[in-house]
Amino acid sequence: MAAEIQPKPLTRKPILLQRVEGSQEVVNMAVIVPKEEGVISVSEDRTVRVWLKRDSGQYWPSIYHVMPSPCSCMSFNPETRRLSIGLDNGTISEFLLSEDYNKMTPVKNYQAHQSRVTMILFVLELEWVLSTGQDKQFAWHCSESGQRLGGYRTSAVASGLQFDVETRHVFIGDHSGQVTILKLEQENCTLVTTFRGHTGGVTALCWDPVQRVLFSGSSDHSVIMWDIGGRKGTAIELQGHSDRVQALSYAQHTRQLISCGGDGGIVVWNMDVERQETPEWLDSDSCQKCDQPFFWNFKQMWDSKKIGLRQHHCRKCGKAVCGKCSSKRSSIPLMGFEFEVRVCDSCHEAITDEERAPTATFHDSKHNIVHVHFDATRGWLLTSGTDKVIKDEFQGCIHKC
DSSP: OOOOOOEEESSSOOOEEOOOOOOOOSSSEEEEEETTTTTEETTTTEEEEEEEEESSSSSSEEEEEEOOOOEEEEEETTTTEEEEEEEESEEEEEEETTTSOOOEEEEEEEOOOOSOEEEEEEEHHHHEEEEEETTEEEEETTTTTTOEEEEOOSSSSSSEEEETTTTTEHHHHHHHEEEEEEEEESSOOOEEEEEEEEESSSEEEEEETTTEEEEEEETTEEEEEETTOSSSSEEEEOOOOSEEEEEEEEETTEEEEEEEETEEEEEEEEOOOOOOOOOOOOSSSSSTOOOOOOOOOOOHHHHHTTOOOOOOOOTTOOEEEGGGGGEEEEEGGGGGGEEEEEEEHHHHHHHOTTTTTOOOEEEESOOEEEEEEEEEETEEEEEETTTTTEEEEEEOEEEEE
16 A cells, blocks of 8 residues: 655755746736646736646646736636636636646636725635625625625725635735634624734735634734634734745644745744743833833932933833843744844843744745745645746645655
8 A cells, every 4th residue: 555645844945946937027826736737827917827847847838818907816726627816907707727727718707896806715615706805895706606695894905815614704814904704604794803913914814724723924024823713812923024924825734834025035934832922011111120210201210310211122021121131132932033032131041042942944935925825745835926937946845755
């Protein structure tokens, strides 16, 4: 009997497999075709392309289809080979790809939004097409009849969309930094809750239906892991990017989160460790270590005849401290701080070398990533960027034995 293939965590530097070039504008999304040496891409140049690997080892378009408007996003279902494409004019166009991926047949169009479609999800189990648009609308349609089933107005333009089939909860992240959870029924929806944690807009969402955890990436350079299933309100911050987080993907088998930044940085996070919440920053009118007054504390400054100091916060304990009492820096990976951050002197002494051990690996894709797709079975990571290039570039994020 053939040995079962089990994915393993990243243990070595990823390898660039292939650059796919030819688009005239930004490639907004690209996905790997399962069980095929192929890639599907949509671009601002209005083209939908299916790239198949030829005997020469190069990828060439087997399908080159021009849409009436720039292509902003897509959703591909490998089981049915159904391709849903969101357009800049608000339309969603649905196609069926042939078994050999050499032909695409139009199925139907949905007049889903008044302006650019930002995200699409096709839910096979319910025959629903979920979408968000720049018109600040979330909508869902029946993929069989094409009928609009319902909608919801978001607080800002949505840029992240995920769905849990079991509970029928939809997660929407928007430019205001808010995440909205809705409960969908056949023809109506109910607001479950909204929450915020980022200081910038939400740029990407990723849902783990097994651990029931939601990941959100933001323009504030951070990723937050929200424990939805635990119902404890736990939110774990991950700080590993020096630019906005553009895309997220999650490998369930190895519990690794892949986050991609606008500067081309790719971070692979080990989520199979017990992480800690960052503490709330405490308020104080004086340093909670040496009792020196901060510069707005005029009474204590007058009484002690001392000059007020600038306030800082220790990232480990959250105490308000002065610069002298927080002169040290340390990484705190289990709190999500992979880079060195300010800590008070006592916390710096208490942090062990084991606690400083990295829980993430860092890679440079050398292009500005706008979307990522991960194929766990082959360990391939596909990135598309503003440089009009698709990179089937990383074999080794999860490799087979």
